[in-house]
Amino acid sequence: MKPICNEACLELSFPARVSEASPGVAQLCAGLAHRGLPAHKADDVKIALTEAINNVVEHAYAGIAPAKVRVTCRLDQDRLDILISDTGNPLPGHRPPDGVPASIDTTLQNLPEGGFGWYLIHQLTSDIWYERSDGCNRLSLRFDFARHR
Amino acid sequence: MGLTSTTIGATQVVTVHADRIDASMAIQFKDDMRSETEGSVDRVVLDLSGVEFIDSSGLGAIVASMKQLGEDRKLDLAGLHPVVEKVFRLTRMDTVFRLFATLNDALSVPVD
Numbered sequence: 001m002k003p004i005c006n007e008a009c010l011e012l013s014f015p016a017r018v019s020e021a022s023p024g025v026a027q028l029c030a031g032l033a034h035r036g037l038p039a040h041k042a043d044d045v046k047i048a049l050t051e052a053i054n055n056v057v058e059h060a061y062a063g064i065a066p067a068k069v070r071v072t073c074r075l076d077q078d079r080l081d082i083l084i085s086d087t088g089n090p091l092p093g094h095r096p097p098d099g100v101p102a103s104i105d106t107t108l109q110n111l112p113e114g115g116f117g118w119y120l121i122h123q124l125t126s127d128i129w130y131e132r133s134d135g136c137n138r139l140s141l142r143f144d145f146a147r148h149r
Numbered sequence: 150m151g152l153t154s155t156t157i158g159a160t161q162v163v164t165v166h167a168d169r170i171d172a173s174m175a176i177q178f179k180d181d182m183r184s185e186t187e188g189s190v191d192r193v194v195l196d197l198s199g200v201e202f203i204d205s206s207g208l209g210a211i212v213a214s215m216k217q218l219g220e221d222r223k224l225d226l227a228g229l230h231p232v233v234e235k236v237f238r239l240t241r242m243d244t245v246f247r248l249f250a251t252l253n254d255a256l257s258v259p260v261d
Binding site: 018019021022043046047050051054057058101104108109111112113114116117119120123124 | 210
């Protein structure tokens, strides 16, 4: 049987709580760097992964007991795929939000203070895929290394 | 979270003593900024040189801090690490705030 994970694969599960998110992301980013994630992609991955985990913590488990979030990373020569799974509430409409933030071309008091999470994820990834099945959310983020930003 | 400040002329420098501003501390940051900036200086410079990471919640807290200052006081940002600057640039918030590479740079421009 073909192994699901090899040395280029990294998996981490942790409770979907705000206090666990930052150490979890730090551990994943350190593991990815160790496995050869290109340095010029490290910040992009950290920002997008942080926003995706924050969404699980703040929205998927909003109003229900938080369970775990599981992150599986697969690193290939020219791309990284990160699968984030949780058993919380589905994304609205069962699809990832477009992530268009409120305009910043406005008065001081009308400046948006939120809504940037999905926008950042869209800007930093080359592909986003989402599936809701069996009470589980599976969000996959792809980072291509060939395309320099 | 740790904030300290000094006032130089009409400028108050608020220094963040935390290596990140994220979802776990965004509300605290906003509240601490409110109490730290009570007063009547014209300009506040937020020294972010110790901040190595920021997420969208932290960004929102900094925007909220600027709103708290009202129309008559400016909030400028100094000492941004590359990843912090990237979050501002991607969200175009670099056009809303004045960003300075260092605190010295921020202090060497006249208050406008």
